[in-house]
Amino acid sequence: xxxxNTRIEEKLYQNRYVVDAGKPHIKVxxxxxxxxxxxxxxxxxxxxxxxxxEQGQVEIVADGCMECxxxxxxxxxxxxxxxxxxxxxxxVLFKFG
Amino acid sequence: xxxxxxxFDAIVVGAGPAGNAAAFTMAKAGLKVLQLERGEYPGSKxxxxxILYADALEKIIPDFREDAPLERHVIEQRxxxxxxxxxxxxxxxxxxxxxxxxxxxxxxxAQFDRWFSSKVREAGGIVLCETTVTELxxxxxxxxxxxxxxxHGGPLLADVxxxxxxxxxxxxxxxxxREELKPDNVALAVKEMHFLPQDVVESRFNLKxxxxxxxxxxxxxxxxxxxxxxxxxxxxxxxxxxxCIVSDMAKSGIKPYNLLDSFKQHPSIAPLIAGxxxxxxxxxxxxxxxxxxxxxxxxxxxxxxxDAAHLVNAVHRExxxxxxxxxxxxxxxxxxxxxxxxxxTSVNLAEYKKRLEDxxxxxxxxxxxxxxxxxxxxxxxxxxxxxxxxxxxxTWLRVDGKAKTAKESEIFKSVRKQRGLAGLVADxxxxxxxxx
Numbered sequence: 001x002x003x004x005n006t007r008i009e010e011k012l013y014q015n016r017y018v019v020d021a022g023k024p025h026i027k028v029x030x031x032x033x034x035x036x037x038x039x040x041x042x043x044x045x046x047x048x049x050x051x052x053x054e055q056g057q058v059e060i061v062a063d064g065c066m067e068c069x070x071x072x073x074x075x076x077x078x079x080x081x082x083x084x085x086x087x088x089x090x091x092v093l094f095k096f097g
Numbered sequence: 098x099x100x101x102x103x104x105f106d107a108i109v110v111g112a113g114p115a116g117n118a119a120a121f122t123m124a125k126a127g128l129k130v131l132q133l134e135r136g137e138y139p140g141s142k143x144x145x146x147x148i149l150y151a152d153a154l155e156k157i158i159p160d161f162r163e164d165a166p167l168e169r170h171v172i173e174q175r176x177x178x179x180x181x182x183x184x185x186x187x188x189x190x191x192x193x194x195x196x197x198x199x200x201x202x203x204x205x206x207a208q209f210d211r212w213f214s215s216k217v218r219e220a221g222g223i224v225l226c227e228t229t230v231t232e233l234x235x236x237x238x239x240x241x242x243x244x245x246x247x248x249h250g251g252p253l254l255a256d257v258x259x260x261x262x263x264x265x266x267x268x269x270x271x272x273x274x275r276e277e278l279k280p281d282n283v284a285l286a287v288k289e290m291h292f293l294p295q296d297v298v299e300s301r302f303n304l305k306x307x308x309x310x311x312x313x314x315x316x317x318x319x320x321x322x323x324x325x326x327x328x329x330x331x332x333x334x335x336x337x338x339x340x341c342i343v344s345d346m347a348k349s350g351i352k353p354y355n356l357l358d359s360f361k362q363h364p365s366i367a368p369l370i371a372g373x374x375x376x377x378x379x380x381x382x383x384x385x386x387x388x389x390x391x392x393x394x395x396x397x398x399x400x401x402x403x404d405a406a407h408l409v410n411a412v413h414r415e416x417x418x419x420x421x422x423x424x425x426x427x428x429x430x431x432x433x434x435x436x437x438x439x440x441x442t443s444v445n446l447a448e449y450k451k452r453l454e455d456x457x458x459x460x461x462x463x464x465x466x467x468x469x470x471x472x473x474x475x476x477x478x479x480x481x482x483x484x485x486x487x488x489x490x491x492t493w494l495r496v497d498g499k500a501k502t503a504k505e506s507e508i509f510k511s512v513r514k515q516r517g518l519a520g521l522v523a524d525x526x527x528x529x530x531x532x533x
Contacts, residue, residue: 008354011289011378018137040347046287046354046380067142068380069265069278070285074347076277085267087247088135089227096290096334096377097144097206 008048012064019063020090026062026071027082034058035078041071066092105131105255107431108244109222110230110268112139114417115403115424116261117213118157122428124222128435131253132214132222133246135229140210143263144288144381146329146336148311149204150418157425158216162198166208168331169309170199173302177365178483179316179326184365185486195308203309203329203336205290233258233272233399240442241398244268257441258399259427261420264382266405274399275392280347281473282386282407284324286340287353289361291373295333301369302330313414316483318360322349323472323479326360327414328369335370337361340383342473353380385411388466394453395446400427408458412465419458426452467531477516478524485515 026049028038038058041050047064050071058080060071072083085091109120112134120132136142148171154161173190194200218224234243234252243254260269264283269275293301302310314326324341339353339360346353360366384390384407391407394400402408403420410419430449431441439445453459472478489508499507512521 008352011354011375014375014377015379037347040350043350043352044285044343044347046285046352048352048354066380067265068285069382070343070346070380072265073278073280073283073343073382076280083267085135085229085265088229089137091142093137093141094144094207094377094379096208097140097142097147097210097379 012047015064015066016093016095017063018090018093020086023087024060024062025084025086025091026060026065028058028060029080029082031057031080035075035080037075037078038080041074041081044074045071105129105253106435107131107257107259108133108253108255109259109261110244111261111263111403111405112136112214112217112224112226113143113210113261113263113403113420114213115405115420116259117210117217118421118424119259119261119402119428120217120222120224121157121213121220122425123432124217124220126428126432127221128432130217130222131255132217132224133228133230133244133253134214134224134226136226138211138226139214139224140207143206143210144379145206145417146288146327146338146414147204147206147209147417148329148414149202149209150415150421151198151200151202153418153421153425155198157421165212166204167307168203168205169304169307170194171201171203171311172304172308173310175310175312177312177314177316178486179314179318179363179365180484180487181317182364183487183491184314184316185483185490201311203311203331205331230262230268233268233274235272239397241272241396256398257431257446259424259431260399260401260405261403261424262405264384264404266401269392269401269405274396275401278382278384279386279390280344281342282384282390282469283343284340284383284385284411285343285346285353285380286338286383287357287378287380288336288338289357289375289379290334290336290377291370292334292376293370293373297372298330298333298335304330307332314360315479317480318363319479320349320351320356321476321480322346322351323476325414328366334376335373337366337370342385343382354378383411383416384409385469387411387469388459388462389469391462395443395449397443398441400430400446400449402427408462410461410465412468413461415461419461422456422458423453426456426458465532471527471531475524475527478528481515485512
């Protein structure tokens with residue numbers, strides 16, 4: 001079971017989203033070195049929205065976000081994540097929930 | 098959109114179980130109610146396992162069974178303690194649950210919330226979707242008098258704002274009414290909807306008609322983290338998910354979807370979902386900090402209900418019934434004040450808290466207030482014990498030529514080795530004290 005490597009893209013492909021182009025509802029503040037909390041989001045985000053770039057900084061692409069709020073809670077103390085709800089009507093649209 | 102300067106008796110933020118219960122209760126009593134929901138339709142942002150508790154809804158809509166979208170009524174509960182290759186189960190199944198008015202149902206939230214919201218509209222409430230509330234509006238004395246939304250136009254005003262905005266609760270947080278959630282006090286749950294033909298669901302779970310099974314699971318499936326897994330049978334699908342405390346998750350470096358897939362591949366689970374078609378993957382936070390993590394729930398011009406008020410009984414896996422009941426009691430309190438022509442001040446809205454205290458909601462929250470800290474400091478309860486149970490069961494059940502007395506002493510020795518008698522007694526006492 002340790003070799004398990006889920007294709008998260010395939011999971012998210014089942015979901016419906018209305019992306020608010022050019023207006024991401026979550027932003028990572030500019031940083032030189034990410035805190036351990038921010039870094040942990042690369043694994044903890046259930047939609048795999050966070051990744052580490054070549055300079056070791058953490059970036060987000062929020063298109064697959066399910067608006068759970070985990071990243072905001074994890075980084076509440078460090079203040080590195082700016083989290084808002086998408087505009088009304090945008091974002092994830094659960095068919096079943 | 099409602100005209101800007103129109104004033105409402107109450108504004109409800111959110112159209113989940115708490116918000117719908119509050120909005121319905123007030124609209125039905127003749128109050129002028131505006132309900133704001135950020136999703137395209139009520140339910141489109143909402144996630145739950147999901148179990149509906151009939152009693153809580155009956156007290157709001159007594160004849161809900163006539164047209165509510167229900168999946169299966171629950172006749173069997175399985176609690177599984179799992180290690181990597183086995184599960185030790187405690188099952189309760191009863192024909193008595195096949196009653197005229199069943200007690201619990203599995204539901205699909207996106208459909209159920211839409212139905213509940215249609216009842217709010219029928220009762221005369223105005224429901225405005227695709228509208229995100231951005232902040233509360235306060236007067237010069239700090240009393241809440243309305244909300245601002247992301248739609249064009251000025252503030253929407255009301256005598257009272259019911260915040261039923263869900264676990265993330267940004268509106269209340271940003272208005273300084275409650276603090277941000279702590280990673281120790283929330284669980285991250287991920288879930289998938291697996292579709293199977295109706296007759297396959299029924300044969301795999303030994304079911305007939307609309308009867309259903311619920312499995313709650315714990316043990317090595319959460320890989321040393323505090324959490325649980327679940328599997329619920331719907332009519333033509335199975336909801337399967339797993340959740341762990343956020344701080345554990347962040348520390349472990351385990352990806353939530355890998356945890357879910359590993360749960361799905363467990364030999365006790367895999368055959369139950371074999372050949373299914375996955376149609377959705379969702380993630381959601383569950384407020385599991387218990388009574389001690391609850392924020393203030395009322396003030397001048399506002400009340401909070403449901404997940405936003407941290408009303409979840411994690412031990413019994415109950416939440417939607419606490420949400421519906423708190424929403425109803427908030428609504429009834431506001432109706433009661435209106436009829437007495439009393440303003441929605443903090444002093445008067447204290448009645449809401451009093452009614453919650455008198456109900457099962459705060460009684461249960463108080464009863465289990467020590468459990469979250471207990472689990473947090475004693476992860477062996479969820480990891481070691483399921484493994485121990487499994488070892489005991491296997492030693493006892495395997496027929497291998499050893500004398501039963503030898504098996505007994507083998508079991509006794511292994512328990513002593515894994516936890517020690519002092520540890521066992523201490524765990525038992527700690528658990529009993531927290532449970533009491």
